[in-house]
Amino acid sequence: MKLLIHSAKQVVTVSNKDVTFLSGQSMKSVDVLENNNGGVAVAVDSDGKIAAVGNTEYIRELWKDSDFEAVIDATGKCVLPGFVDAHTHPVWAGDRVHEFAMKLAGASYLEIHNSGGGIYFTVDSTVRCSAEGLYKTLKDRLMKMLEAGTTTVECKTGYGLETEAELLLLKVLQRAKEELPIEMSITYCGAHAVPRGRTPQEATEIIIRDQIPRIKTMMKQKVLCVENIDVFCENSVFDTEQSRRILQAGKEIGLRINFHGDELTAMKSAEMGAQLEATAISHLEEVSKKGIEAMAMSGTVAVLLPTTAYIMHLRPPPARQLIEAAVPVALGSDFNPNAHCLAMPTVMNLACVMLSMSMPEALIAATLNAAASLGRGSTHGAIQKGRVGDLIIINADKWEHIIYQLGSHNHLIDFVVKNGKIVHRSIN
Numbered sequence: 001m002k003l004l005i006h007s008a009k010q011v012v013t014v015s016n017k018d019v020t021f022l023s024g025q026s027m028k029s030v031d032v033l034e035n036n037n038g039g040v041a042v043a044v045d046s047d048g049k050i051a052a053v054g055n056t057e058y059i060r061e062l063w064k065d066s067d068f069e070a071v072i073d074a075t076g077k078c079v080l081p082g083f084v085d086a087h088t089h090p091v092w093a094g095d096r097v098h099e100f101a102m103k104l105a106g107a108s109y110l111e112i113h114n115s116g117g118g119i120y121f122t123v124d125s126t127v128r129c130s131a132e133g134l135y136k137t138l139k140d141r142l143m144k145m146l147e148a149g150t151t152t153v154e155c156k157t158g159y160g161l162e163t164e165a166e167l168l169l170l171k172v173l174q175r176a177k178e179e180l181p182i183e184m185s186i187t188y189c190g191a192h193a194v195p196r197g198r199t200p201q202e203a204t205e206i207i208i209r210d211q212i213p214r215i216k217t218m219m220k221q222k223v224l225c226v227e228n229i230d231v232f233c234e235n236s237v238f239d240t241e242q243s244r245r246i247l248q249a250g251k252e253i254g255l256r257i258n259f260h261g262d263e264l265t266a267m268k269s270a271e272m273g274a275q276l277e278a279t280a281i282s283h284l285e286e287v288s289k290k291g292i293e294a295m296a297m298s299g300t301v302a303v304l305l306p307t308t309a310y311i312m313h314l315r316p317p318p319a320r321q322l323i324e325a326a327v328p329v330a331l332g333s334d335f336n337p338n339a340h341c342l343a344m345p346t347v348m349n350l351a352c353v354m355l356s357m358s359m360p361e362a363l364i365a366a367t368l369n370a371a372a373s374l375g376r377g378s379t380h381g382a383i384q385k386g387r388v389g390d391l392i393i394i395n396a397d398k399w400e401h402i403i404y405q406l407g408s409h410n411h412l413i414d415f416v417v418k419n420g421k422i423v424h425r426s427i428n
Helices: 056-062 097-104 109-114 119-127 131-147 163-179 200-220 240-252 269-275 289-298 306-312 319-324 344-354 359-365 368-373
Strands: 003-008 010-014 031-034 040-044 050-055 070-073 078-081 083-085 150-156 183-191 228-231 256-261 280-283 301-304 329-331 391-394 413-418 421-425
Touching (some): 003 056, 131 150, 131 421, 163 200, 183 200, 256 269, 319 329, 329 359, 344 359
Parallel strands (some): 003 070, 010 078, 228 256, 256 280, 301 329
Antiparallel strands (some): 003 040, 078 391, 413 421
């Protein structure tokens, strides 16, 4: 056996039912085990899977402490599933600090983008950086995410745009996937912007006829493990029909559809994504009522990104309408040069304050539902026998403190566990 956590004040299982996501009324509460007489324990087996969850006394009837490689005394503390960050852009060079000042002065995202800033500014810095330089900064960011409780993270390309640069970013992400203790779901996002000097139609053809076939070949050769395809479906970028063609081409080589939709403009992205049976659509600030209904029918996960609305002064995505329509709602940090946030506890707090989500809804969105957006709803995001042993232990007697104490996650998180292995331990 790999790990025993015993005597916890609370263990947040999220759901005691064997479900792959929660939606609607089911998001109103989370299942919590609590026992004032000896506390609650979690045992993780040698394969990194949860072997048992229950009262400490019961677990110790099954195994002795000496049966485990590591034992954690969680007296007075809470155990939660590791967070799943459903949307990030972590591999790029440079920064965009100067643009933060521009946004504060009133410049819009598209104004900055069309003037050569935004994605283009980061692409210029990224393509000048070496693979080793990109890996070094990526590793630093991912390890900081891990320390903030994220055990599984979706990671996009998108700051290369041209074929060779995009393939390089995929290779850098693949190296991190193989070497770092955080689990990664890699997303190809070559359609993040239209390369300078090309039209959207030209860029669409290059992606479909060059980039996607080369990715398919590299996946067959087991050089890459890419899971998802993304496109920025937006005015002046890729329109709805161009986005549909790109996403369909990715789906045909086995990639899950997981894309940016209805962010700045009502593009009917949600309706299009639902028709393609997209696994997830992100942003959705401008989603229509029909788009919400279509997503509910298709079971497509809505990945909401409160950091983006906060930083860009956008109208927040309609979380309440999505939840009331029984669309599974997930959360992501949208970590990128425009939204520099590495911590899901901060994202959950913003979701509660800005999107009017309750704390149980935010936690479900950052665990089980975020896992569902990455095809991991049956294995991640909850503390149940047979699921992966991804756990965090916080130094508080109620789990809600991880959301309530804004900016205090570094002081609250004592341990982060990935597949039953302690990968971060607080020095506080």
